[in-house]
Amino acid sequence: MTETVSVNAATKSYRKVHALTEFSCSLNEGETVALVGHNGAGKTTLIKLMLGLIRPDLGTVRVLGEDPAAGQFAARRRLGYLPENVSFNMALTGRETLSFYARLKRVSPDAVGPLLERVGLAGAADRRVGTYSKGMRQRLGLAQALLGRPRVLLLDEPTTGLDPALRRSFYEIVAELRADGATVLLSSHALTELEGKADRVVIVNRGTKIADGTIEELRQIAKLPTRIRVSLADCEAGRVDDWIGRTGAWKRVNGHMLEIDAGPGEKIGLLRSAASSDAPVTDLDVVPPTLDELYAHFLGAGEPPR
Structure with a gap:
């Protein structure tokens, strides 16, 4: 993989507030990375370092092989940024706004119409931004x-x-960019929607990286239980009780459903029992630890995984 962003032992403080402490990570071409952490964890500071809006007190940051804070226009043309709270001139139309930014970035004005179409604003292109939701x-x-x-x-x-619907459209655009070789960094609190969308997850807490890997890698490190849920067949209560007594500490969700949290070494055995011919089971679901649960685990652990 070709590295596009490299952050090496970056430290940044605002007076007595330590926003980042010896933070290191790298991003690669054709990769979507989710950056997650609570408010104040250091995510926005990290993005500002990558944009060159601020410099690290210690350490280095390289984007596309260059120092982003050096102000080299050629490098900045290859960067795209969407802040959490966008702010535009409300008196301009959508088309005029995008044309203004195209001139700043020295992009052909021919790109404006297709981009507005791509994000679903073609029909509102000539309305003032002040009328936009x-x-x-x-x-x-x-x-x-x-x-x-x-x-x-x-x-x-x-x-x-x-x-x-627009969120689905957004992630379709992200997938297209990734397929085209772009590096996409997503900073978000919406952890559930990031599952299946990101190649890697970087978790930040108090300015320190506490986890970095694919969701499957983080699951292996965390060793959290997998939830197995089964739907029961219509049969005698005694048969169900007998099967529960032989297979594990199942909990009733309702009259026709049971669930159990299976540790890494228990999952296969429980699945075999649920799928056996004598099991009073008509259906089963396997729910691995979610990104929400992984985030809570690493946040509670307090130490970077090894």
Whole structure:
């Protein structure tokens, strides 16, 4: 993989507030990375370092092989950024706004119409931004971030204000960019929607990286139990009680459903029991630890995984 972003032992403080402490990570070409952490964990500071808006007190940051704070325009043209709270001139139309940013980035004005179409704003392109809903302004912000086919795209809470249909459309765009070789960093609190969307997850707590890996790798490190849920067949209560007594400490969810939390070494045995011919089971679901549960685990652990 080709490395596009490298952060090496970066430390940044604001007077007595330590925003980042010896933070290191790398992002690669054609990769979508989820950056997660509570408010004040250091996510926005990290993004500002990558954008070159601030410099680290210690350590180094390289984006596309260059120091982003050096102000080299060629490098910044290849960066895209969507802040959490977008702000535009309310008197301009959507088309005028995007045309303004295209000129700043020295992108052909021919790109404006297709981008507005891509984010679903073609029908509102000539309306003033002041008449846009929050979700529409967020889509305009995404179009601005996509100008010039950026090689590194930094998105801070990108789906804020988007309805479910537009969120699906947004992640389709992210998948297209990834397939085209772009690096996409998603900073978000919406952990559930990130599952299946990110190649890697970086968890930040108090300015320190406490976990970094694919969701499957984090599951292996955390060793959290897998939830197995079964639907019961219509049969005598005695048969169900006998099967429960032989197979494990199942808990009743309701009259026709049981569940159990299976440790890493128990899962296969429990699944075999639930799938055996004598089991009073008509269906089963396997629910691995979610990103929410992994986040809570690593946040509680307090130490980076080894």
